[in-house]
Amino acid sequence: MEEKVIWADGLTKSFGAFTAVDHISFEVRRGEIFGFLGANGAGKTTAMRMLCGLSLPTSGRGEVAGFDIATQQEEVKKHIGYMSQKFSLYEDLKVWENLRLFGGIYGLKSRAIREKTDEILSDLGFESERNTFVRALPLGWKQKLAFSVSIFHEPKVVFLDEPTGGVDPMTRRQFWELIYRAADKGITVFVTTHYMDEAEYCDRVSIMVDGKIEALDSPRALREQFRAENMDDVFQQLARKAKRTSD
Amino acid sequence: MKQFQSFVLKEFKQIFRDRRTSLILLVLPIVEVLLLGYAITTELNNAAIAVFDPSKDAETRQISERFQASRYFTVVRELTDAQEINDVFQNGDINMVLVFPERFSEKLRNGEGADIQFFIDGTDPNQASMLNGYASGILASFQAEQAELFRQPYQIRTETRMLYNPQGESAYNFVPGVMGLVLMLICAMMTSVAIVREKETGTMEVLLASPMKPAQIILSKMAPYFVISVTNLITILLIATFIMDVPIRGSLFWLSVVSLCFVFVALALGLLISTIVDTQMAALLVSGIGLMMPVMIFSGLIFPLESMPWGLRWISDFIPARWYISAVRKIMIEGVGVEYFAKELGIIILMAVFLMAVAWKKFKIRLS
Numbered sequence: 001m002e003e004k005v006i007w008a009d010g011l012t013k014s015f016g017a018f019t020a021v022d023h024i025s026f027e028v029r030r031g032e033i034f035g036f037l038g039a040n041g042a043g044k045t046t047a048m049r050m051l052c053g054l055s056l057p058t059s060g061r062g063e064v065a066g067f068d069i070a071t072q073q074e075e076v077k078k079h080i081g082y083m084s085q086k087f088s089l090y091e092d093l094k095v096w097e098n099l100r101l102f103g104g105i106y107g108l109k110s111r112a113i114r115e116k117t118d119e120i121l122s123d124l125g126f127e128s129e130r131n132t133f134v135r136a137l138p139l140g141w142k143q144k145l146a147f148s149v150s151i152f153h154e155p156k157v158v159f160l161d162e163p164t165g166g167v168d169p170m171t172r173r174q175f176w177e178l179i180y181r182a183a184d185k186g187i188t189v190f191v192t193t194h195y196m197d198e199a200e201y202c203d204r205v206s207i208m209v210d211g212k213i214e215a216l217d218s219p220r221a222l223r224e225q226f227r228a229e230n231m232d233d234v235f236q237q238l239a240r241k242a243k244r245t246s247d
Numbered sequence: 248m249k250q251f252q253s254f255v256l257k258e259f260k261q262i263f264r265d266r267r268t269s270l271i272l273l274v275l276p277i278v279e280v281l282l283l284g285y286a287i288t289t290e291l292n293n294a295a296i297a298v299f300d301p302s303k304d305a306e307t308r309q310i311s312e313r314f315q316a317s318r319y320f321t322v323v324r325e326l327t328d329a330q331e332i333n334d335v336f337q338n339g340d341i342n343m344v345l346v347f348p349e350r351f352s353e354k355l356r357n358g359e360g361a362d363i364q365f366f367i368d369g370t371d372p373n374q375a376s377m378l379n380g381y382a383s384g385i386l387a388s389f390q391a392e393q394a395e396l397f398r399q400p401y402q403i404r405t406e407t408r409m410l411y412n413p414q415g416e417s418a419y420n421f422v423p424g425v426m427g428l429v430l431m432l433i434c435a436m437m438t439s440v441a442i443v444r445e446k447e448t449g450t451m452e453v454l455l456a457s458p459m460k461p462a463q464i465i466l467s468k469m470a471p472y473f474v475i476s477v478t479n480l481i482t483i484l485l486i487a488t489f490i491m492d493v494p495i496r497g498s499l500f501w502l503s504v505v506s507l508c509f510v511f512v513a514l515a516l517g518l519l520i521s522t523i524v525d526t527q528m529a530a531l532l533v534s535g536i537g538l539m540m541p542v543m544i545f546s547g548l549i550f551p552l553e554s555m556p557w558g559l560r561w562i563s564d565f566i567p568a569r570w571y572i573s574a575v576r577k578i579m580i581e582g583v584g585v586e587y588f589a590k591e592l593g594i595i596i597l598m599a600v601f602l603m604a605v606a607w608k609k610f611k612i613r614l615s
Contacts, residue, residue, distance in 0.1 A: 052456045074458060082456035086449025092264050093257060104253025105457050150453075159456075 003030040005188040010060035020046040022211035036192045038208030044192045065156040081150035081158035091135035106153035120148045140171035160191040196232035254467040276429040276479045294342040299326040304352035319381040343367045365407045422487045423575035427568040433476045436534040438517030443530040496582025508595045509571040515602035522609040542568040570594045
């Protein structure tokens with residue numbers, strides 16, 4: 001039987017009278033690349049924050065990496081990686097300093113950090129940039145580096161919140177190669193995105209509309225179900241039903 | 248511990264790499280002490296004085312002329328009535344009044360001795376003591392010349408009265424004020440900016456999603472500023488003692504205790520501000536207007552508290568720096584024991600506990 005790394009059952013988050021996330025239920029298997037789609041304001045980020053232990057659910061349950069997201073947030077945090085929507089490395093630190101900092105924050109030993117740093121830099125072909133300030137790197141490189149940092153401590157799951165915003169399709173393609181590589185190593189990838197071409201790269205995608213999951217399947221099955229040529233078409237059909245205005 | 252170490256190290260690197268930040272943190276306090284210390288001791292020229300001379304004899308005229316001739320003084324008014332002395336000060340355009348007694352010349356010659364009074368506006372104690380010095384100097388040289396002409400002992404006694412600031416509170420007063428200001432600036436302003444910067448760049452999200460506990464993040468964020476403010480405190484005290492000759496009369500131990508408590512108040516305020524605002528700009532504005540201005544105005548640094556209307560004095564009771572500055576004055580300048588500033592210390596500790604609790608609560612709320 002396949003290992004469930006993430007599962008949610010009736011997960012809900014309300015802010016006063018507003019229900020940002022409305023009873024969502026799903027499962028993600030180990031090593032899977034799970035695309036979490038939805039228009040702005042559909043509740044993606046709120047749902048993701050709950051799964052990362054950054055926010056408590058109003059009702060419903062969920063587990064990530066075997067730990068309850070409502071009661072074992074500290075444990076959850078130890079076993080996940082997180083890359084936020086905003087580019088999130090320290091620009092005024094050098095490449096190696098960022099790696100060492102996050103290694104330290106995740107409790108890695110100095111030797112492990114040194115070895116891991118060498119490994120990552122050679123994987124990315126960044127050896128010559130070891131002493132470069134992060135602010136001097138092109139955006140695509142920064143994002144690749146941020147992704148490497150988020151899986152530096154070899155987490156079970158990595159959450160990527162719109163990781164490829166603002167870069168060209170070519171760089172996005174390269175970024176997805178890193179995602180595949182991570183998934184091959186057994187890291188489960190949970191990714192939100194705006195780009196429908198990226199949705200095609202996922203093993204399975206869910207599409208959120210107004211806080212609810214309206215569709216969940218592999219891209220191919222969704223295309224067949226909605227008789228659509230591509231994921232963009234699927235998304236448009238669902239998003240049209242949305243009553244919330246985007247934020 | 249390893250997390251804490253890596254984080255504090257990173258924080259220090261960021262501080263020292265940003266030239267502007269390190270300038271504010273390390274150079275500004277020194278500049279402020281020196282500037283405030285020397286700016287108020289600049290030389291004085293042509294101070295406006297009034298003369299009240301009921302005797303109007305040769306000697307008094309000569310003395311008045313000497314004052315007029317001196318570059319330090321300009322006689323702008325002749326008073327005809329002793330009542331006027333107070334009035335000219337109320338108008339604020341006169342710095343000093345020279346008062347001769349009646350029958351000055353006669354008293355001088357019959358050996359009775361004559362008194363001259365200087366009434367000096369003591370609002371600015373530095374200026375007052377300078378005026379007193381110049382005036383005494385002029386009289387002394389006059390007296391020396393006269394002594395050669397007359398054989399009998401020639402005695403003019405002077406009496407100086409400081410108005411509005413009778414104790415002649417010393418110029419040292421500004422040092423405690425600067426200490427309060429600098430600690431507020433570094434702890435509150437810089438801490439709030441540093442925390443908000445992490446929010447602005449999105450790194451706070453990443454930190455919160457890491458296994459670092461929120462308390463750890465905050466503590467390791469505050470630690471460097473704590474260290475820097477202690478360094479600054481020591482620097483200011485060293486400059487004050489060795490360059491500006493400001494004494495530390497009271498106990499160094501209590502001075503440190505009071506200062507540390509105040510540092511906690513300031514750190515808590517910084518944390519509180521960082522939970523309210525979302526941009527570094529807003530953090531700067533809020534701490535600038537919300538903290539620095541009240542410190543300047545209500546702490547007695549610029550305006551004496553005693554001369555404020557009760558409403559403003561009441562507000563000043565809520566400004567932590569007011570209590571800190573008052574305690575430091577008592578310790579450093581008056582050199583009194585702990586029983587005299589126990590009230591101040593108690594209030595600072597209460598404020599520290601209360602603000603930390605509120606800031607921590609607000610920070611937690613933001614997380615859920």
